[in-house]
Amino acid sequence: MRAPGVVHHGTRRRRAAYRRVVWSGAEVLVTVGVVLLLLVVHQLWWTNRQAQHGAERKVQALEREWGTPAPGSAAPDASTADGASAGTGTGKTGGGRTGDGKTDAGAAGQSSSSGGNSGQVRPRWSQAYAVLSIPRLSLRVPVAEGVSKADVLNKGYVGHYKGTQQPGQAGNFALAGHRNTHGEPFRYLPRLRRGDTITVETRTAVYTYTVDRTLPQTSPRDGGVIRPVPRSTVRPAYGYSRPGYYITLTTCTPDYTSRYRMAVWGKLTAMRPR
Template sequence: MRIPVVHHAALRRRAVRHRFVRSGGELLVTVGVVLMLLVVHQLWWTNREAREGAERKVRALEREWGGPEGPSGSGDIGAWATSDAVNGTAGTPPQRRHAVAARPGRSQAYAVLAVPRLSLRAPVAEGVSKTGVLDKGYVGHYPGTAQPGRAGNFAVAGHRNTHGEPFRHLDRLRPGDSVVVETRSTTYTYVVDQVLPRTSAADGGVIAPVPRSRVSPSHGYDRRGHYLTLTTCTPQFTSRYRLVVWGVLASARPR
């Protein structure tokens, strides 16, 4: 009878291969779970956290504006106050005096942007930094552009995906839709006039005082006015291009 020969070296190599395959499989499963958790955190948790924070800020602003001090109070943000010395309106009837808005501080929320078609109400804060403004679910005001209701271009940005994604459905806006900007003293209503579906992220012309795309010059304006510019990333889940919506001021009424 032939006695079988056991090749221990071959068995060891086979065992090593099996351990390697098993360990590799476990590692891949672990990596997959971690990546899935990261996706869940990015797409769900950051949205929930930022959206709830933005909603709290909107309620806080509305409480502050409706407080006993009223529109001329000296709250923490951009208080709207009448100043005879600044305006040179001494002796002018109060109803004809112009309110002067204090400049909002960096990353400070001072207005509320509402878009009825999108069922959106979001705080507007000064600046477009990610950590200080956009990642909080806020809409960010581009520094150097006009303030709400003022001549020029009131230009803002917001996330389209993650972190509250206030501008996720910005592409649904159509000419004639209204966009309302509420401040401590005044409610401004803009009417959507033009939509630029895609332009370069470096197309600074879209937020110029007289906005006109440098990439697509057929989109934009050629005369001074009171404009609103809404910008966000496109396509969704990328930041390669920008989607731009322009509006023009239709009305302004005291709160």
Template sequence: MRERIPVVVQGRRTRRSRAARALWTAAELAVTLGVVLLLLVVHQLWWTNRQAQHAARDQVGRLERQWDARPPAPGPAPAPGDDGPGARTAPSAPPSGPPAHRTGNRKPAPPEDRAYAVLRIPRIGLTAPIAQGVGKAAVLNRGYVGHYPHSAQPGRAGNAALAGHRNTHGEPFRRLDRLRPGDTVLVDTAEARYTYAVRRTLPRTTPGDGTVLAAVPYSSVHPAYRFTAPGAYLTLTTCTPEYTSTYRLVVWAVLRSTQSR
């Protein structure tokens, strides 16, 4: 009796095995990619904030220590012929020109990318250093608020314009949309504290609406948002909606008082 040799067909099983391995490899790659993306999101939304906020707080502390360590300003020099305390001095001629123009932009601008002032907004719990310039790597990504170089300096006539991140990298302007007319905005420098009052908010405009930074600010995109008289303005700008850079949110404030240090 002749024995039959069984024939094992492996083609279909081999194809199934290869398909299973391919699916397993694809699943591993998908999981790996998901973990990488998750880590990237954590880095952008948490770690960059942590680093930038820490650096910004440290910079504010340094500025305040520098200002506190400055020697007191010298008193007025005695007039010729004075013999000491109590002696009469000749009255000095009053300075000419309006006060705002006497304290205009004649003072040299701060060095580029260097923090030189502190912005405080009690309504949103913000304390952040102000640096000259609006470069991302050197200023904004460090958690600083940037000063537009061609705008007025804080406390001076014209429009002092500032920019800051709304999300990531310290996000100092995260809650800028919560400001309301009458809210206080403080700018501290080595010379003085400038107190501004919020006057108006432009909720959304295009990135190219550069007239919001003009000396007498207005929106060329939304003409109803306009100031008409010269003054000492402060403009705060950031991206909107959150987590995008599609539009700009603008807050305008006006100088209310100046307190010398």
């Protein structure tokens, strides 16, 4: 008969140590997995829930505020740049010049000093001052001044690009919004089609734009899409060549990345006082 093998105490200790290392490593991997899962849930669900509820409350607050006319406020009239396209009610966008004879592109540089809407005080940085509605997307969301992530976009708001026009002005009223997380107001922006309507409500007026063109993908540095006469500098076949009354909606593309941007353009077709 063969003698049974002898297992030394040192071998047992090494095996026990090996098992402890493997077990500890497995525990660490499980813990990391749970943490990552919680982060994903927080980013994809909780931030959306918080931002969407906050945006809804802000829309309701603005509507309550507008229920009583602000002291000294007045509805826009056809003699201002804001009312240029709405005075006739025909949906025309007022040609290539503003009331003072300057081109729309020239008027764009005056947006920050003109204040956007007749009778409306220029919005403060990160202030919510308008409501954007897109029926096709079942979207109704606040518009705030600026495109800061912390102060505007991450709250589920849509942000107004500083230096672009205000609602109803000749030039380009340009907006940005998240496509994923933090309320993702522009989650379904690619669903917009030519002829869809976009409305922008302020304290004094309601502006209706009609979707006209879409730029599916461009560089994040393509500043041409938000110029007074919007035209892509990366893909020049997309955009316009004549002054008008435009709206631009921008967001990241494709889903869950910020590698590219997309833009949807529309033209002002109607305006009415509140």
